[in-house]
Amino acid sequence: MTELWQESVSSRSAASPGLLESCLRLQVGDEIEQLIQYCRSLVAREEQALRRAGMRRFGQAWREHKRSHARLLRRLERRARHCATEPPGELARNVAMLLEDYWALHFPDHDRLALSLLALLESGEAEQALAIEPPDAAGSTADRR
Numbered sequence: 001m002t003e004l005w006q007e008s009v010s011s012r013s014a015a016s017p018g019l020l021e022s023c024l025r026l027q028v029g030d031e032i033e034q035l036i037q038y039c040r041s042l043v044a045r046e047e048q049a050l051r052r053a054g055m056r057r058f059g060q061a062w063r064e065h066k067r068s069h070a071r072l073l074r075r076l077e078r079r080a081r082h083c084a085t086e087p088p089g090e091l092a093r094n095v096a097m098l099l100e101d102y103w104a105l106h107f108p109d110h111d112r113l114a115l116s117l118l119a120l121l122e123s124g125e126a127e128q129a130l131a132i133e134p135p136d137a138a139g140s141t142a143d144r145r
Contacts, residue, residue: 024088
């Protein structure tokens with residue numbers, strides 16, 4: 001995304017700026033769609049691995065982890081809807097910044113926590129950790145999947 005943004009800023013053609021922008025818009029749109037598909041696949045694989053490892057036992061942490069993934073996908077899809085209206089360079093830059101900001105927060109807030117909680121399961125200290133975890137008042141089965 002950053003390369004597309006830099007390309008759009010540095011290679012403006014005086015002869016056909018509209019054509020260049022149209023090509024970049026298509027390219028950015030395609031890249032964002034591929035990125036969304038990749039992120040969906042990555043999220044699905046990560047959630048499946050966490051589910052198998054027992055992460056659902058940590059109800060609130062599990063739900064928050066999944067919500068974080070869902071927010072990322074929604075934000076990417078919202079950015080994709082701007083392909084027709086936002087200049088392609090700005091769109092590419094905004095998507096790159098969205099990803100950088102997301103991963104900078106998601107890893108320490110969710111992934112590292114998940115790995116720590118799963119290590120507790122492996123070490124046999126899960127019961128103590130689960131006692132600290134607040135009970136699930138809602139009891140939603142959708143969050144348990």
